[in-house]
Amino acid sequence: MTSTTQFRQGATIAIQDIQLQGALAGATAKFRAERAHALSELPDVEELRDHFKAIRSATLAKLGHHLETFQQNAEAAGAQVHWARDAAEAREIITGLAQQHGVTLATKSKSMTSEEIHLNQALEEAGIQPVETDLGEWIIQLAEEPPSHIIGPALHKTKEQVAELFSREAGKSLPPDDIPLLTAEARRMLRARFLEAGLGISGANIGVAETGSIVLVTNEGNGRMVTSTPPVHIALMGIEKIAPTWDDAAVWLALLARSATGQPLSVYTSIVTGPARAADTDGPQEVHIVLLDNGRSQLAGTEYEEVLQCIRCGACLNICPVYRSAGGHAYGSPYSGPIGAVISPLLFGLEKHEALPQASSLCGACLDVCPARIDLPRMLLALRGEEVEKGLLPWPERATEGSAAFVLGHEKLMRLVTQLMRWGQKPLAHNGRLRLPGRLNPAQERKLPALAEKSFRDMWRDGEI
Numbered sequence: 201m202t203s204t205t206q207f208r209q210g211a212t213i214a215i216q217d218i219q220l221q222g223a224l225a226g227a228t229a230k231f232r233a234e235r236a237h238a239l240s241e242l243p244d245v246e247e248l249r250d251h252f253k254a255i256r257s258a259t260l261a262k263l264g265h266h267l268e269t270f271q272q273n274a275e276a277a278g279a280q281v282h283w284a285r286d287a288a289e290a291r292e293i294i295t296g297l298a299q300q301h302g303v304t305l306a307t308k309s310k311s312m313t314s315e316e317i318h319l320n321q322a323l324e325e326a327g328i329q330p331v332e333t334d335l336g337e338w339i340i341q342l343a344e345e346p347p348s349h350i351i352g353p354a355l356h357k358t359k360e361q362v363a364e365l366f367s368r369e370a371g372k373s374l375p376p377d378d379i380p381l382l383t384a385e386a387r388r389m390l391r392a393r394f395l396e397a398g399l400g401i402s403g404a405n406i407g408v409a410e411t412g413s414i415v416l417v418t419n420e421g422n423g424r425m426v427t428s429t430p431p432v433h434i435a436l437m438g439i440e441k442i443a444p445t446w447d448d449a450a451v452w453l454a455l456l457a458r459s460a461t462g463q464p465l466s467v468y469t470s471i472v473t474g475p476a477r478a479a480d481t482d483g484p485q486e487v488h489i490v491l492l493d494n495g496r497s498q499l500a501g502t503e504y505e506e507v508l509q510c511i512r513c514g515a516c517l518n519i520c521p522v523y524r525s526a527g528g529h530a531y532g533s534p535y536s537g538p539i540g541a542v543i544s545p546l547l548f549g550l551e552k553h554e555a556l557p558q559a560s561s562l563c564g565a566c567l568d569v570c571p572a573r574i575d576l577p578r579m580l581l582a583l584r585g586e587e588v589e590k591g592l593l594p595w596p597e598r599a600t601e602g603s604a605a606f607v608l609g610h611e612k613l614m615r616l617v618t619q620l621m622r623w624g625q626k627p628l629a630h631n632g633r634l635r636l637p638g639r640l641n642p643a644q645e646r647k648l649p650a651l652a653e654k655s656f657r658d659m660w661r662d663g664e665i
């Protein structure tokens with residue numbers, strides 16, 4: 201839920217939090233620099249992006265066919281495929297499977313889709329303890345907070361805050377400056393959970409239709425522990441994450457880690473094709489794949505279909521001036537930044553997230569960096585149009601915009617109002633800028649220019665230009 205007031209309050213809190221501003225600036229600058237460097241190493245990156253766009257468009261045009269192929273091949277490899285129309289159905293399937301197997305503890309690798317369906321809460325209500333094993337996800341689970349970035353869920357946390365959380369969990373004091381010790385403690389505490397868990401839950405970065413395999417991209421190795429140590433593995437995958445062939449998946453992988461973290465490939469690229477075979481020394485006895493719709497299929501064939509091409513790399517968050525100031529929590533959704541501003545209203549309801557289409561300067565930087573060249577600014581504008589049609593904007597904005605439209609449509613009135621404003625601004629104008637009181641200018645560091653003494657139109661008429 202993100203009303204305009206809630207977004208503004210969340211953003212204001214974030215902007216005033218100096219520690220958070222430092223963390224956001226540092227992390228996003230690092231991601232941006234490393235992405236730029238990694239892509240510069242590819243000789244044909246623009247052609248590769250065009251090719252990837254073509255693959256994603258063609259795949260979505262025949263999504264039903266590719267999903268059926270994926271299901272057939274996954275089942276032929278021994279996996280069991282489940283279809284979930286919405287979040288409630290996905291939660292029911294997963295908790296049901298866990299209960300059938302008498303699971304009391306489930307380890308999880310990072311999955312934004314599981315955040316989307318609030319899976320942890322459902323597992324806890326069913327008496328199953330979920331343990332996040334991606335370091336960032338585990339930190340925010342211990343802090344009982346939602347993620348603040350698609351690929352760096354705990355990037356808002358300082359090492360002091362992390363040390364405090366780990367100390368509480370370990371039952372002993374851990375120093376914030378000894379990062380290797382902190383990670384070693386995390387590894388020790390999580391390893392015990394890996395061995396105890398009756399179920400491993402993962403997401404899926406890609407589902408490859410031609411073999412029914414899922415691909416998981418991680419940097420910490422926890423994904424492999426989650427998918428191979430417990431006897432049962434459940435993968436939750438959005439239906440749009442399909443690549444028809446391994447050639448298509450290879451293009452996807454060439455762009456994903458480079459766009460996300462600036463790595464040529466993530467440290468671990470794991471492929472799961474069904475459960476363990478007879479000759480395998482380890483691996484799960486059962487693999488279940490839950491294909492989640494949750495509003496995605498309704499976007500097919502609409503002006504918003506393109507958003508399904510997203511591969512959740514996070515590059516648009518790192519470049520966005522709004523995200524870099526407001527941080528992830530202000531968005532009130534697991535998906536933040538420009539992609540969150542488009543996909544949250546589309547998946548969860550425009551009425552619930554009315555603020556998000558406005559949470560953009562429409563500078564176009566997100567389109568520039570997106571590996572799939574997704575035109576987020578176009579869709580933000582389309583959503584804004586829908587908001588106007590549905591009367592969702594707060595009344596002061598509706599009244600202001602309605603009045604502005606009326607004045608701009610009547611030349612004489614516009615001249616009169618402009619002249620009145622020129623006189624009225626005198627007490628507020630200073631060095632060509634307006635010093636407006638707080639509520640009229642929330643971004644205090646940026647001041648509106650004052651109206652010029654003479655308009656362009658008058659200067660033109662008088663031959664001054």
Ligand code: SF4
Nearest residue numbers: 510511513514516570
């Ligand atoms: S919209 Fe593009 S840049 Fe943003 S997360 Fe998705 S794929 Fe990455």
